[in-house]
Amino acid sequence: MPGSYGWGMRTRVTDMFGIEFPIFAFSHCRDVVAAVSRAGGMGVLGALYFTPEELETELKWIDDNVGGMPYGVDVVMPASYEGADLGVDSPEDLLGRLQGMIPAGHRSFVDGLLERHGVPPLNGDDAGRALLGWTDATARPQVEVALRHPIALLANALGPPPADVVEQAHAKGVKVAALASTPRHAVKQVEVGVDVVVAQGTEAGGHTGEISTMVLIPQVVDAVDVPVLAAGGIGDGRQMAAGMALGAEGVWTGSIWLTVEEADTPEMARQRILAATSRDTVRSRSWTGKPARLLKNEWTDAWEAADSPGTLPMPLQFMLVSDALRRIGRSDAAELATFPAGQIIGTMNQVKSARQVVFEMIEGYVSAMERLDRITAD
Amino acid sequence: MPGSYGWGMRTRVTDMFGIEFPIFAFSHCRDVVAAVSRAGGMGVLGALYFTPEELETELKWIDDNVGGMPYGVDVVMPASYEGADLGVDSPEDLLGRLQGMIPAGHRSFVDGLLERHGVPPLNGDDAGRALLGWTDATARPQVEVALRHPIALLANALGPPPADVVEQAHAKGVKVAALASTPRHAVKQVEVGVDVVVAQGTEAGGHTGEISTMVLIPQVVDAVDVPVLAAGGIGDGRQMAAGMALGAEGVWTGSIWLTVEEADTPEMARQRILAATSRDTVRSRSWTGKPARLLKNEWTDAWEAADSPGTLPMPLQFMLVSDALRRIGRSDAAELATFPAGQIIGTMNQVKSARQVVFEMIEGYVSAMERLDRITAD
Structure with a gap:
């Protein structure tokens, strides 16, 4: 299945979303989200900083500019926070x-x-x-907005999403992902119905645990049956190849998009x-x-x-x-x-387009595979 | 070049040392060192805790029990420490x-x-x-003892080894390695003549920097021309494959040997x-x-x-x-x-022999390669 780059990858994740490359790009910038999805990966918009009305505007823009390719939305529904028990x-x-x-x-x-x-x-x-999206009460209106759009993925940071949110997503044919920084977290997430676990090492930007990507990914892969995305420290094709070698079926990236041309950083x-x-x-x-x-x-x-x-x-x-x-x-x-x-x-020392970052990551992945093949050639 | 496992690997590191698998095993226990070298990897004895007389005894034992396979010695000559300027x-x-x-x-x-x-x-x-080996003055007698034995590698932790120590080793045909936790360290080490850089991520046991293995290895590989070993978080074949995907030509392991049968832990x-x-x-x-x-x-x-x-x-x-x-x-x-x-x-939840750990690491490496090949198969 040679794609637009003349080369193809296939994992449960590319099958699940119908994407060419299992590269997930988390960004708060709609331009980045649309550009990565159009380049064969999958953009995921971080909803956190948007009011429900603003989120509606952003997703409408993505719908109009993503060329029919799949994209996702990421919300933050922390499993624990102050005020969760106030009943407000x-x-x-x-x-x-x-x-x-x-x-x-x-x-x-x-x-x-x-x-x-x-x-x-x-x-x-x-x-x-x-306050915005940092609580269950403030994130739910974001989820409602997101599920009114043709999103392919709803991702949750900081713990397993509430079971009813998973059900709502599934009822609309939307897959659910969650970020895990320990194998125990990953198991809990799968128990509430998560379809993809993003195993994120300590080197990642934003909320992150203590265990490094190198150590964490195999533990999570062994702990759950759903596909795992490797996150934390993934910025080039060698790191993508390493993540896949560890057992992941795709990679989740974030920081690398902060400096692309399209980013509103x-x-x-x-x-x-x-x-x-x-x-x-x-x-x-x-x-x-x-x-x-x-x-x-x-x-x-x-x-x-x-x-x-x-x-x-x-x-x-x-x-x-x-x-x-x-x-x-x-x-x-x-x-x-x-x-x-x-x-x-x-x-990250150079400004490039999001499409070029995807292209170079795939090019680097191919080179890494070729180098690995030479190491074991007789 | 199928080896005793019916399968072979070749990098500049296997060529340099004439070893079957580019797996380096750091241990303070002579039994582990000899067992790993006999299994096709390369044991490296940590000299730190031994007086020169004790080190002589340990190395004599290894010479008698390593079956002619190459092994190494690791000393600690920190680039900086209190008392370095006392002139004592x-x-x-x-x-x-x-x-x-x-x-x-x-x-x-x-x-x-x-x-x-x-x-x-x-x-x-x-x-x-x-005090033992923690200073230049106390580590030098260890180096002298080590260089009287048929060692293949002298490794130094905590900075570039003194230039004259590198010269002494090279004069005896002994290669020199040093541990680096930043690309800048690696460049300095190569400048004093180090033959192999061990790029060690923050997840490693013992002295370690802040940058994770996933992030560090490509940076070091790009910064130096000598072969790089990936260290930190390497305990199974998937992690070994990941290290090689990142650009390393071998792996340096430590913690994994603490629980093997042969270890005197x-x-x-x-x-x-x-x-x-x-x-x-x-x-x-x-x-x-x-x-x-x-x-x-x-x-x-x-x-x-x-x-x-x-x-x-x-x-x-x-x-x-x-x-x-x-x-x-x-x-x-x-x-x-x-x-x-x-x-x-x-x-690490099970006690195994050192030979079995090497075998399982290679077996896991082969599986990881096969899985990677399937991902890109048309």
Whole structure:
């Protein structure tokens, strides 16, 4: 089955989604999602930062621009978070209750940090987008929007999705994926009906566990019967080949798309990534309260310093810092601008189109296979 | 070139050492070293814990039991350590000077910890083996002993070996390897004449950097022209295949040998490893002063606790804790017994012979190759 690149791959994952290459591209940018799907992989839009209305707009755009190729949506329904037991269904009420749980000392720590770095305040209409998709109550409206579109995949980060959400997706013919950082997580996810497990190593950007991709993938592959995607540290064809050698049937990528031409990554962040080494990231709770790999800088350092009040549990930490991070992003305080980034940022030194990244990954995969064949040739 | 397993591999590394499989096995146990070399890989004896006289005995035994197959020796000549600039050549004088640099508060912290856990003192003749191979001055006599034996490889941890040591080895036809945890380290090592770079990811046991194997190997392969061995998280054939897919020409393994039949690992430690998951390790300075991945337990926790005095720089930390760790090892205080261990301990659940581990790794490698071939078959 030679595809548009004159070469084909087949796993349960390419069969499941009818895609040419089992390359999944997580991005918050619709242009990247559509470009990767059109190039033979599968784009997955991170819904987290969008209101339901905004998400509707983004998905409509993708529907119009993806050329009929399959794409997915990723939501965050954490298995555990502060406020989960308050019994509050309305996002507005939940936000109000949670705001009251943030200590004044934490607010003044953030204010002081921004003041020392000369970061100006936001305009009023920019502020207060703090909660968004970080809870079950706020993610469900996103799921409802997503399921009104012809998506092929609904992915959930931070634990198994609620069983009724899996059922809703399946009823519409939509497959469900979930991210796992231990084999135990993976087993739980399959128990609630997940169709694909994304096994993500500690080197990944964003929320991530402790076990490396090299160690984690075989453990997850052995623990579940559904196909596994390798995530964490996958940015080129050799890494894709390594993930497949470990037993995965596809790869899930994220950081690599931050610097492509199509990405709406702020220019300051793009430049930081292009210049960074693989040692310039750190696992930190300073973004959301759960450990996530971020660009290491004065922001992440400040939360580790002696005068730090410590981080708050999810979703309070993001509520606390959300406006601050937006203020920083619009200021000149590059030294404080952090964002989720995996260790592969050390090899991202050039801006390319998303299509070229897919093409080079496949080209590199073919080269790796040829090299492996030569090693065992008689 | 079908070997004794009816199947062959060829890289620059198998050619360089005349070995059947590019599997390097680091172990402090001579039986493991000889068994792996006899099985077609290459055993490498960690010299660190031996006096020059003891090392002579171990290497003589290996010479008599390795069946003429190649083996190596690993020493620790750190590029930087406290006392390096004291200008003291005699190991005894250096030890004396360094002992005086250990603060009393650190000694009483260790004493208090052991007392709370009821750990009895050592007999007098057991105590005081604190410095051993952790410095240039103490490692050189080990190198001299090693080079009097028919070794094929001299490996150095913790930085590039001194240029004159590389020359001595080369003059005897002995190849030199060094462990690198960043591409920059690897380039420096090749500049002093290293023949093989061991690129070791953060998931490895013992001294280790921050970058994962998945991310590190391609960076090192691209940075140097000499062959690279993949280290960190390599315990089965899938992981070996992944390492080779990333561009390595062989693999360097360590933790996997801790539980083999031939290993002289204390029974308490063996049981802990067999029961551990991949989340039961931690990068800690509490062993030597430099970050090393250890079994996580009450020992490693104690050094992170609020009342910890903090760790000392190499080699002072090991001098401080060496006798304590030996006391713990001979006591019932299993909760304090730590040792270097990589994340793959999570999959080591069975005691096997070293030969069987080699055999299964090759068998798994072959299966991984066959699976990869099926993915791209038309």
